[in-house]
Amino acid sequence: MSxxxxxxxxxxxxxxxxxxxxxxxxxxxxxxxxxxHQIGHLLFTIGMGYLLFRLRSMRTESSGWFEFxxxxxxxxxxxxxxxxxxxxxxxxxxxxxxKVHTSVxxxxxxxxxxxxxxxxxxxxxxxxxxxxxxxxxxxxxxxxP
Amino acid sequence: xxxxxAPVVYSDVAGSILMLLFSCWCAIHSWQLTKKxxxxxxxxxxxxxxxxxxxxxxxRSFGHLIKYLLFLNDMELxxxxxxxxxxxxxxxxxxxxxxFGISFHRFQKVHMEIENYRDNLEKMIATxxxxxxxxxxxxxxxxxxxxxxxxxxVNFDLLQANEAYYSIWPRVEESSEAIKCYESRPGxxxxxxxxxxxxxxxxxxxxxxEVSKKIQGESRDFITTARxxxxxxxxxxxxxxxxxxxxxxxxxxxxxxxxxxxxxxxxSTAAHELxxxxxxxxxxxxxxxxxxxxxxxxxxxxxxxxxxxxxxxxALSRIVADLLDISRIESGKPVPMDLxxxxxxxxxxxxxxxFSLHHSGRNFRLDLPSEIVQPMxxxxxxxxxxxxxxxxSNAVKYSPEEQEIVITGRENMAGWEIRxxxxxxxxxxxxxxxxxxxxxxxxxxNTATEGLGLGMCIAKQSIEAxxxxxxxxxxxxxxxxxxxxxxxxxx
Numbered sequence: 001m002s003x004x005x006x007x008x009x010x011x012x013x014x015x016x017x018x019x020x021x022x023x024x025x026x027x028x029x030x031x032x033x034x035x036x037h038q039i040g041h042l043l044f045t046i047g048m049g050y051l052l053f054r055l056r057s058m059r060t061e062s063s064g065w066f067e068f069x070x071x072x073x074x075x076x077x078x079x080x081x082x083x084x085x086x087x088x089x090x091x092x093x094x095x096x097x098x099k100v101h102t103s104v105x106x107x108x109x110x111x112x113x114x115x116x117x118x119x120x121x122x123x124x125x126x127x128x129x130x131x132x133x134x135x136x137x138x139x140x141x142x143x144x145p
Numbered sequence: 146x147x148x149x150x151a152p153v154v155y156s157d158v159a160g161s162i163l164m165l166l167f168s169c170w171c172a173i174h175s176w177q178l179t180k181k182x183x184x185x186x187x188x189x190x191x192x193x194x195x196x197x198x199x200x201x202x203x204x205r206s207f208g209h210l211i212k213y214l215l216f217l218n219d220m221e222l223x224x225x226x227x228x229x230x231x232x233x234x235x236x237x238x239x240x241x242x243x244x245f246g247i248s249f250h251r252f253q254k255v256h257m258e259i260e261n262y263r264d265n266l267e268k269m270i271a272t273x274x275x276x277x278x279x280x281x282x283x284x285x286x287x288x289x290x291x292x293x294x295x296x297x298x299v300n301f302d303l304l305q306a307n308e309a310y311y312s313i314w315p316r317v318e319e320s321s322e323a324i325k326c327y328e329s330r331p332g333x334x335x336x337x338x339x340x341x342x343x344x345x346x347x348x349x350x351x352x353x354x355e356v357s358k359k360i361q362g363e364s365r366d367f368i369t370t371a372r373x374x375x376x377x378x379x380x381x382x383x384x385x386x387x388x389x390x391x392x393x394x395x396x397x398x399x400x401x402x403x404x405x406x407x408x409x410x411x412x413s414t415a416a417h418e419l420x421x422x423x424x425x426x427x428x429x430x431x432x433x434x435x436x437x438x439x440x441x442x443x444x445x446x447x448x449x450x451x452x453x454x455x456x457x458x459x460a461l462s463r464i465v466a467d468l469l470d471i472s473r474i475e476s477g478k479p480v481p482m483d484l485x486x487x488x489x490x491x492x493x494x495x496x497x498x499x500f501s502l503h504h505s506g507r508n509f510r511l512d513l514p515s516e517i518v519q520p521m522x523x524x525x526x527x528x529x530x531x532x533x534x535x536x537x538s539n540a541v542k543y544s545p546e547e548q549e550i551v552i553t554g555r556e557n558m559a560g561w562e563i564r565x566x567x568x569x570x571x572x573x574x575x576x577x578x579x580x581x582x583x584x585x586x587x588x589x590x591n592t593a594t595e596g597l598g599l600g601m602c603i604a605k606q607s608i609e610a611x612x613x614x615x616x617x618x619x620x621x622x623x624x625x626x627x628x629x630x631x632x633x634x635x636x
Binding site: 046108131142 | 146152157163167195240250
């Protein structure tokens with residue numbers, strides 16, 4: 001096994017073993033959980049950015065590649081959005097949420113961080129279109145002669 | 146400001162469901178794409194990349210849906226237990242996707258190399274295909290525009306033939322079995338020791354033969370040249386046979402032989418024609434030179450002899466004049482004409498009367514209109530006399546003595562039409578076709594009539610020199626009619 005592959009395997013193993021209740025999606029309770037998840041987002045973004053950069057140097061005139069590039073761009077945007085959301089989560093106080101038992105009914109937006117956090121929670125508005133573009137790209141490649 | 150949390154929940158739930166649908170759809174498309182091009186590494190990469198993305202999307206969407214289900218049932222604590230695993234799975238998927246992202250260039254490089262290689266290969270194939278196509282077209286053009294050629298296998302199968310070949314030997318109706326050469330072009334050498342293929346198989350390097358074939362009723366002659374046809378290893382696999390059309394050469398040979406015969410016949414006839422008046426002249430001059438040898442002659446007799454010598458000299462002169470005319474016609478020079486306005490009817494009457502006097506045993510009938518409007522024509526009197534004489538003497542020669550010879554003259558808008566009809570032996574279609582050929586004497590051996598075979602030719606040239614025309618109608622055994630038209634003014 002090459003050094004690169006070994007390194008990648010160790011990273012994956014470390015991420016799995018370090019899981020704790022603090023890594024919940026809603027509230028990445030512990031700092032270590034949040035950081036690991038955020039690093040995941042960063043890697044995701046870097047990987048997609050690199051892919052997009054490579055795609056620019058490739059002959060991609062044939063159909064499907066434009067949609068694929070849009071998909072990558074939206075994925076990068078989504079990563080940035082969720083990364084920001086996770087980050088802002090740390091600054092949003094529990095009192096900001098109006099709850100009935102465990103259900104959140106509304107949110108009191110008092111700071112800029114609150115507003116950014118609220119917007120980043122609507123991340124599916126970017127993620128769903130990005131997958132639609134991936135589907136379009138795959139469909140075009142499949143239909144191509 | 147307080148904002149509702151419902152949009153977040155709805156977008157999460159609806160987005161998760163849509164993500165699940167899109168993910169499944171993407172997975173299916175990706176799988177089909179790989180199936181379509183299983184040899185393309187780049188598509189395999191795309192498949193794995195898509196699978197990683199799909200895995201991330203599914204795990205995330207399930208995570209969201211499960212979370213809301215648990216929240217709905219007041220099971221937040223359960224979610225707090227599960228959430229770390231969900232987050233870990235997502236983080237793992239991120240790392241895998243990152244790995245795919247940064248390894249893209251490797252696949253890209255291989256892909257580009259393969260693409261370049263494929264492009265170059267396709268270009269090379271296209272160039273080579275084009276070259277081969279052009280070479281094939283050139284060869285086909287050469288083959289189809291050359292002499293008939295065919296290739297025959299050692300088992301007598303007709304392997305290949307060009308279009309020219311099939312213009313001579315039509316295509317045999319196609320069947321599942323190969324056509325044999327003797328079926329395609331049956332000939333006198335088939336199944337004999339002279340079969341060219343047999344000779345080639347026996348070791349001959351070239352077999353040349355002559356064959357004849359009737360094509361559309363016309364006899365055609367060919368020289369066939371057969372040579373061995375070998376494969377790349379030099380193994381004899383058949384013969385290549387080409388056909389050279391020598392029909393024209395054969396025809397020229399036949400014409401040459403015929404010309405030679407005509408020449409011999411002409412020399413014999415000319416000698417006879419010249420000799421007859423010469424012998425007569427020699428006889429009479431001998432009488433006049435040594436009359437005492439023959440017991441003496443009276444003055445009247447001597448005058449008769451001199452007259453006979455004159456008549457024979459005139460006959461000789463006519464023969465020589467005919468020969469000179471023919472020589473002039475042969476060399477392409479125009480027939481010399483001395484055109485004068487003449488009373489054509491008087492010329493015709495005089496000629497018929499003269500013939501009646503000279504051929505006292507023959508019955509000539511001149512049929513002219515009772516009222517003649519325009520008897521004057523611009524003609525060369527000598528030439529017209531010569532033509533009428535030739536036509537009348539032919540009528541005399543080729544019809545029995547007791548039969549009438551009718552000369553009919555009629556005026557028309559353009560000039561005069563003269564018909565000279567006899568009830569003689571007539572002519573066959575072949576004789577009729579050749580009637581105006583020089584030195585041609587229709588069935589000279591049977592009729593045994595005198596003449597050089599120049600009369601009709603000279604008559605035609607004379608009439609046409611006047612701008613007129615001449616034609617002949619004849620029925621074998623019933624008689625012949627010569628119809629000539631003379632315009633009022635020679636053209």
